[in-house]
Amino acid sequence: MRAVDAVMECLKAEGVDVVFGLPGGANLPTYDAFVDGGLRHILVRHEAGGGHAAEGYAKATGRVGVAFATSGPGATNLITPICDAMMDSVPVVFITGQVRTELLGTDGFQEADTIGITMPIVKHSFMIQDPLEIPRAIHEAFFLARSGRPGPVLVDIPQDLSRAEIPYEPVADVRLPGYQPTVEGNQKQIRQAAKALAAAHRPVIYAGGGVVNANAGAELVEFATSDRFPVTCTLMGLGAFPARMDGGPTSPPHPQWLGMLGMHGTRAANYAMDEADLICAVGARFDDRVTGKLSEFAPNAKFIHIDVDPAEISKNIPAHIPIVGDAKHVLAKLLVEYRALSAPSERLSEWWERIEGWREKYPLTFEDSADNEIKPQYMIKALHEATGGEAIVTSDVGQHQMWAAQYYDFPAPRRWINSGGLGTMGFGLPAAMGAAVGCPDRTVCCIAGDGSVQMNAQELATCAQEKIPIKVFIMNNGYLGMVRQWQELFWDGRYSHVETGDYPDFVKLAEAYGATGMRFEDKNTLVDDMKRAIATEGPVVVDVKVTREENTYPMIPAGQAAREMVG
Amino acid sequence: MSDSATKEPLSLEGLQVSGNLRSGRKHVLSILVENKSGVLTRIAGLFARRGFNIDTLTVGPTDDDHISRVTLTVDGAIHPIDQVTKQLHKLINVLKIRDLEPTDTVARELALFKISADGAQRGELMQIAEIFRGKVVDVTKRSVIVEVTGTTEKVEAFESMVRPFGLIEMMRTGEIAIARGRGET
Numbered sequence: 020m021r022a023v024d025a026v027m028e029c030l031k032a033e034g035v036d037v038v039f040g041l042p043g044g045a046n047l048p049t050y051d052a053f054v055d056g057g058l059r060h061i062l063v064r065h066e067a068g069g070g071h072a073a074e075g076y077a078k079a080t081g082r083v084g085v086a087f088a089t090s091g092p093g094a095t096n097l098i099t100p101i102c103d104a105m106m107d108s109v110p111v112v113f114i115t116g117q118v119r120t121e122l123l124g125t126d127g128f129q130e131a132d133t134i135g136i137t138m139p140i141v142k143h144s145f146m147i148q149d150p151l152e153i154p155r156a157i158h159e160a161f162f163l164a165r166s167g168r169p170g171p172v173l174v175d176i177p178q179d180l181s182r183a184e185i186p187y188e189p190v191a192d193v194r195l196p197g198y199q200p201t202v203e204g205n206q207k208q209i210r211q212a213a214k215a216l217a218a219a220h221r222p223v224i225y226a227g228g229g230v231v232n233a234n235a236g237a238e239l240v241e242f243a244t245s246d247r248f249p250v251t252c253t254l255m256g257l258g259a260f261p262a263r264m265d266g267g268p269t270s271p272p273h274p275q276w277l278g279m280l281g282m283h284g285t286r287a288a289n290y291a292m293d294e295a296d297l298i299c300a301v302g303a304r305f306d307d308r309v310t311g312k313l314s315e316f317a318p319n320a321k322f323i324h325i326d327v328d329p330a331e332i333s334k335n336i337p338a339h340i341p342i343v344g345d346a347k348h349v350l351a352k353l354l355v356e357y358r359a360l361s362a363p364s365e366r367l368s369e370w371w372e373r374i375e376g377w378r379e380k381y382p383l384t385f386e387d388s389a390d391n392e393i394k395p396q397y398m399i400k401a402l403h404e405a406t407g408g409e410a411i412v413t414s415d416v417g418q419h420q421m422w423a424a425q426y427y428d429f430p431a432p433r434r435w436i437n438s439g440g441l442g443t444m445g446f447g448l449p450a451a452m453g454a455a456v457g458c459p460d461r462t463v464c465c466i467a468g469d470g471s472v473q474m475n476a477q478e479l480a481t482c483a484q485e486k487i488p489i490k491v492f493i494m495n496n497g498y499l500g501m502v503r504q505w506q507e508l509f510w511d512g513r514y515s516h517v518e519t520g521d522y523p524d525f526v527k528l529a530e531a532y533g534a535t536g537m538r539f540e541d542k543n544t545l546v547d548d549m550k551r552a553i554a555t556e557g558p559v560v561v562d563v564k565v566t567r568e569e570n571t572y573p574m575i576p577a578g579q580a581a582r583e584m585v586g
Numbered sequence: 587m588s589d590s591a592t593k594e595p596l597s598l599e600g601l602q603v604s605g606n607l608r609s610g611r612k613h614v615l616s617i618l619v620e621n622k623s624g625v626l627t628r629i630a631g632l633f634a635r636r637g638f639n640i641d642t643l644t645v646g647p648t649d650d651d652h653i654s655r656v657t658l659t660v661d662g663a664i665h666p667i668d669q670v671t672k673q674l675h676k677l678i679n680v681l682k683i684r685d686l687e688p689t690d691t692v693a694r695e696l697a698l699f700k701i702s703a704d705g706a707q708r709g710e711l712m713q714i715a716e717i718f719r720g721k722v723v724d725v726t727k728r729s730v731i732v733e734v735t736g737t738t739e740k741v742e743a744f745e746s747m748v749r750p751f752g753l754i755e756m757m758r759t760g761e762i763a764i765a766r767g768r769g770e771t
Contacts, residue, residue: 138628139635143678146623163678197620197681214596296598321601330672337603 022150022180023048025187027056029157032189035085037061037456039069043089044129046116048181061456061485064477066093068449070100071475073111075450078436079411080457081234083164084111090118091129099443101171102140106440107255108232110169112160119179133175142170150183158190167200168328169232200327204344204352212323212340213356219297221370224248228255229302229326230346236432238350243275245354247367249374251280251288253303255439258429278383281309282575283421286381289581291374292317299323302346305335315580325349383425391541395419395494395565399426402464402492405549410462411454413437415447415471418500421571423466445474451489452478462553469495470519476528482558483533490553491560493525496567504570529560538562609662614686614693614763616771617656620679628677629656636673638665642760653681657762684771686763693763697741702752703730711751718744729754
């Protein structure tokens, strides 16, 4: 069969049910194979939209997302999603067309050195040089994308090779002698970690996106609640530990949940890290948004660091007990080891008194408006209520992202989908599209910024055409809000190119794309209005007018220590 | 789990950090890689983007056509070597990395020196070359080329000896290294 037909067979064998992509010259043969290939393809309007949709699909479902693009500009348009997937460890296979082999290196039409350009931002890549290699490369790409620390893998296929006739047989094995991720975790180290936890009087569990990637939410909860361990999550880890007891919007907060940590985390979480005697990091990488000033980060703590990627351990903070392994396996074993020690819970009483003190003194709060003006924080709480806390929420990057992270109270993993590492504006809308395709039974909302949403708004056409019912709530303050906040706080209020004004008219924009447009401006009816938007069929874009110059607090100013939190 | 070792309590104060330490010396990393296109670019790119400096780098075949050996030297005073090797290990085409212990390793590089040598100086230069077991491989009326093989220290010592004569050019391969004894590198 043609190599491209083999590509379709490989994708089906890998369990792929949807591909996001855009055709062009160099992948014309591939697109011909879609005609009879029996695979769902969603035609996006920009390759970046397709790449982020594949990420959203992967993050929501835990399966590998797939995005296609043609050579040259098609491939370069994928750079941002590829880099985003690398930074946030998202399993996505990107398959790009390339010019014919005879044109390689000649600056041919739509030729770009895709492999070269993407080399620093992929987990691995395959440049196809012989059509016989194609099936193996595709299967190995999926294996690499989903195993170990997940990430993006790219397969670049020259047009002429994709048309070649090859015999196709399912590839059962992978031959990657240089790739053997350690998932189990060293038993001795795990025992040592259990002992350290039993000896600790001021422990904190610091959980990151690795817990979500490993589907280890249940193991985290079981381990953390086997004693009264305080738990905080990174931006990427939100939902790995439930913010509330049973998830519902009226249920009480989980007593062991400290909230998110880091630059816009809670004081309780950041102060607990600051005073901890033992920090157990699980699938987290001590990012600068978490640690602030590295030399003053958690000065009294010893560190257990559990990560499937050995290179993350001791990269930023030297670990005392390194454990290479997947969060699911390691937490399950740690639970057994820890239980065997029967450590007395009372030793943590003083620590909890201290934490409760911070919680009481510094709750996550904002000054609500006296009139009907919608405060951005209120908008997130209203969405939490309108969705019963049960939606998959995606976001762009900026103030709205931080408020969503602070106030939505995620009940479970894979409900919060955002761009953490790369901080990609324009991520939320296409990611919501991918999440909705992957999880058709769940409400999918995108909390967008009025600045960010325009960076991939073209995908509304895709949503309208494919009837993908995402609900986009634009937190519209007419500013590039986070940049404005920094200019206000750290640049003497000298605003430089942050005002976006009233452009465009998002209701008209939505309608032009074939989506439903709405505009909400009244706090008093907001929850019901949101319910109405969510109940509306098909894609909906809601322009929510919020307070223009609200700041995201609390905040650790960049490069400072947790103790210096302001707001 | 019921053994006494398990029950023995641990003191947090006694825990020591592991990894991320600077050794303060030169490290020779011997790396086996799959012989595939782009592998060297991946290694060089990794060093560049992580801010690691490569002091020397050599690449050559092994007795297996599918596998090449990269030998590179890195300054352990500047970079935590375990972070360098862990990042290298993340490259899918990297099969094996060995951080060679200087005392258990034979390391050699080849250097070619083109030196100004008028008739009067040539004799002295030849003597120096002989002391270093160098080989004169080209002679003209005004210059000689000397080949020297040895450790980096020896090559550098030779360089400092001949520099006063007028060093026109110098080419160095960078070190290759092999573990002493019967075991494979």
